Amino acid sequence: SSGINAEWPLRPGSVDPSIIVTAFVTTSVVFVSFTLTALYAERRSMLFLGSLLSTALSGLLILSLANMFFRVPSIALFSVYLSLIISCLFVMYDTQLIVEKKRLGDNDFIWHSVDLFIDFVIIFKDLMIILTDKEKKKRRSNK
Numbered sequence: 001s002s003g004i005n006a007e008w009p010l011r012p013g014s015v016d017p018s019i020i021v022t023a024f025v026t027t028s029v030v031f032v033s034f035t036l037t038a039l040y041a042e043r044r045s046m047l048f049l050g051s052l053l054s055t056a057l058s059g060l061l062i063l064s065l066a067n068m069f070f071r072v073p074s075i076a077l078f079s080v081y082l083s084l085i086i087s088c089l090f091v092m093y094d095t096q097l098i099v100e101k102k103r104l105g106d107n108d109f110i111w112h113s114v115d116l117f118i119d120f121v122i123i124f125k126d127l128m129i130i131l132t133d134k135e136k137k138k139r140r141s142n143k
Contacts, residue, residue, distance in 0.1 A: 015132055023127040031120050034088050038095035047100065049093040056086050077133065084126040091119045 038046055060082055067075045098112045 015128070016135060019128065019131045019135060023124055023131055026127055027120060027124040030088060030123060031091055031116075034091040035095050035116075038092040039099070041092075041096070044096065044100060046092045046096040049089055050097070053086055053089055053093060056082070060086065080126050080129050084123060084130070087119055087122040087126065091116070091123075094119055 060079060063075065063079050063082075067079065094115045098115065101108075101112070
């Protein structure tokens with residue numbers, strides 16, 4: 001293998017169950033922390049992140065596409081960490097955007113929930129990849 005596998009790491013029997021629990025608990029703590037930060041921050045103070053996050057996602061897409069051809073493990077790992085950072089910032093941005101939309105009369109709570117759920121799943125996926133990679137490296141060093 002050429003290093004980190006940036007695919008969804010949940011294959012039956014391939015992941016220690018404690019990693020799943022750790023990733024879920026960590027995701028929950030991170031999600032709640034960033035949501036509370038957005039809720040207690042000054043009104044509309046995080047909405048400027050929208051354009052920055054869109055640009056960062058574009059850069060991440062280009063980096064990921066380039067790495068499909070070059071297959072550099074350190075770039076794959078960097079892109080997972082970058083995705084994690086972007087997703088955490090998206091939690092703050094989406095939370096404040098939802099609050100603002102609600103103030104303006106948008107009561108589509110289902111779509112708002114989907115936005116936050118997608119953020120949660122991406123953070124969980126990235127943490128699973130990171131923790132699984134760390135476990136594989138630890139197993140290799142113990143052999």
